[in-house]
Amino acid sequence: MATSAIDNQDAAAIQAAREGVAVYNRSHWGRIRVSDADRLRFLHNQSTNDFQRLQPGQGCDTVMVTSTARTIDLVTGYVLDDAVLLLVSPNRCQFLMEWLDRYIFFADQVVLTDVTAETATFSLVGIDSDVIIEKLGAGSLIGQPYGSHITIEGVIFAVGSGLASPGYTLILPVTEQPKLWERILELGAIELSDRAWEMLRILQGRPAPDLELTDDYNPLEVGLWQTVSFNKGCYIGQETIARLNTYKGIKQYLWGIKLSGNVEPGTTIQVGEEKVGKLTSYTQTPDGHFGLGYIRSKAGGVGLKVQVGEIPGEVVAVPFVSHEYPS
Template identity: 30%
Template sequence: MMDLSGLYISRGALLAPDGIPLHFGDTLREYQAVDRGAILLDRRHEGRILITGTDVLGWLDKIATNKLVDIQPMMGKPTLFTNANARILDRVMVYGLDAERVLMTTEPNRGDAVLNYLRSNIFYQDKITLTDWRPMYHQFAVHGQSADAFITNLSDKNSHRQFTKDDYPVYQFSLSDSPVYALRQKPYIGSSWTLITPTESAFMVWKTLLDMGKDYQLIPSGGLVFNALRIRAGRVGAGRELTPEYIPLELGLWDEVSFNKGCYTGQEIIARMESRNKLARVFMRIALSQFAEAGTPLFHLGKQIGEITSSVIAPDGTIHAMAVVKTSIAGSNVVVNIGSSDGASATLTDYLGVQPRLE
């Protein structure tokens, strides 16, 4: 019997070593699909953790940047874990299933790190149980302009519902007689949903999603297009921006930090930065005159002022890039040099993420 990898290959996919499709033969078609329809992705390398306990949200609230105690059942929130110096360890989505169960999703290849961090914060008085769902459940994602309508239609919810940017509902429904959790997340292009289903059902669920998604112009896509869309959308990524090099506010993640909750690791430094309005660096989109890799330094008037954090040549040939630069020189239409003080020119264009002090 054909497995999921075989199914992907039969549809023209080139697979990465971990079995996740890189593309399905036409990256330009996949890239453009999000603007008129949606794409279906395999995201098995993102972590998924079930957390149970009598005060599970209260426990999480003490170790995360966002206020989590007020998450309602079948709703979610993004949040971050930071170290004592307020540097980013991980970013996760937290979804309340009921009063004693939370489903958490992680960034790509960060499942083990998040599990270890959670375990290190469980003490004898905490009645918390962690279950790694990766062996038991597969994970897909749907991104694009028609994603909201498609998922709400699958769930028999009101397909004309208008979501706000901070709506992260959880839907449960069945496809091919298999249970599916649909979790709305921060959008990349259009809207974005994570889909989690039992591993043994993943083959049929993927086929059913594509069949039912035809009216929504849903097509399969791979990791190359996802990365291009991430950078085009100005979204932080694991191993690029989401590292201990940065503090959340520097990356425009103000909306994933609460300033009116109890203590958590790193809170004092973040609160001080907010109250004094003293950010050393900010996160910006940058227009490159020629492609430059992530990590390339940026210069202004002969001095290094930051570096490119993510960059890509999209399937349509356009270059997209993001950078973290010193606040003192940041601003729209500021011209900088790439790689050296006399390198090719680039232009800072706009601030990324949520940066209320700069908007």
Template identity: 25%
Template sequence: MTVLEEVHAAHEATFREVGGRRVVDTYGRPERTHRAVRNVVGVCEFGYGVLVVTGADRVEYVDNAVSNRVPDADGQGCYALLLDPQGRVETDMYVYNAGERLLVFTPPQEATALAEEWQEKTFIQDVDVRVATDDFATFGVHGPKATEKIASVLHQAASPEAPLSFNRGELGDVGVSVIRTDNLAGEESYDVVCAAEDAEPVFDTLVNRGLNAVPFGYRTWETLTMEAGSPLFDTEIEGHVPNELGLRNALDFDKGCYVGQEVVSRIENRGHPPSRLVGLAVDELPDAGAAVFAGDEHVGEVTRATNSPMREAPIAMAAVDWDLPDAALTVRVDGEGVEATRTDLPFVEGSAVSARLPSYE
């Protein structure tokens, strides 16, 4: 569950389950909060699962398991995927080299199974994997003033500049690691990681000290990432081949073999995948899974949809056939065809571009 339920409740938060973890849904007025994040800066507590990987062979072991190159330098990280033999995503993750250990951030529901799988496969390698989800709290800081916000409260360190790099410093008297993240909301972004017992003063500092920041929950996070064109694990990524998602930031095509690598490389070498993610402007809000048609031909499905606060209209992401027929698009809403217009991603341009913005070559 959230580390700070009573604190969030004092801010009039409502809660929901995400990946089996209780998180803040909204603090009320989510559209107003959304605009505040887009215009200035906001703070959200994220419910990651966390693994700690130690041992002399930790970097080599994790690097051999995932789709991207795991950095061997302290203070550096990567976004990576764990694939099955068919090249489909079992989980995504962020892997950070923290000196004598790797910190692996996963969707909360994936951490335990991943730790068990990796620990069972270490054989004679010097690797130890444990679940440490309850040891840490993580707060995302997003918005065009996010860098200014971090600079106003971080001591003993500068704000990290390179994506997925981190610096160690202090917020007040509390030690933290500040990660420059990959702009999934389409804005400047950081994660602030601290020990779980230090979460309350860190959250208070981020919201109330220096440049003030609005607290926001997962409902706002989902509308922000949707406007930014960022695929998310639960709605777009899980179970799909990464080529279809345009997740080039998660793939190192020059690294050695890993499970699923042959499938990914084969699709890459033949020119394009069979399907791709696109943005749709729609007249009415469809449900996830709604069928997309080009004329009378079924060409895909909606992965998720929302009412965009910035566009003041419904928007959707859909997985559709690569070669769409030259015909008007419609989406099924309550059994009826509703007009849909393919729209370039991102739907809204913010202060930064999401590293997960689908890219096809």
């Protein structure tokens, strides 16, 4: 669905995310608690990142993929003392609960619990997030690696905004939600609406299920190199991903596209008469029209002039994804 023209409130929130601090209520995202003795080995085997190297207090992004390495969801995992808490996309929680459950065999000591209803999630976005996190008592996280987290009075404070912008994510008991939300606003954060978050998601290139994450694409085409371990042992989809990396076999990449007008997602991307890809997301921003789309690698990258339907566009890099082969 195309995102329509913005209002002043959204423009102010996006400016705050870029130059100050904004807050987004992500409580409608899913939260799955993975517990019992085999939890790290299980997640290690079911997704692209290396969970077995993580200690309590650490975290990572990982991609859930099919057996042929097609993308299901981009997930953030936080390793706790007695469990791993997964933050999953809003429309993926039930699917992932059922999908993961299929891979729990008789001898596996793994328990999956959907804790979405009893928890809430906020993300602070922007360079001034440090100021608020300090005032909330979690200043020890400042400067720590992505995914690092601490728990204070039942609230998990974690490094990472969910976007390419600096920030933090808080996961808390739902009973604490109203009080902590008001406190964050009192400390100067500007609220991001769903629409403003979606604009930032598209501008920064965070892929979303059913749009950029589908059965048509694998994590390397998306550009989620930071979520893929090439050194760990076997996992679902590993053979396909290893082969793509070894033989440099990536046929298409996700890019940002500066557009000169409104375009519907799903529109064909062309260079001259040649079809080179497809638009997956579109938004209108304070700076103009912008989209995400997959473009065949042979067609080119940054600076490529394209036609999206009837609308001219230019390919640009987006900060959330990378198309560099790891050295």
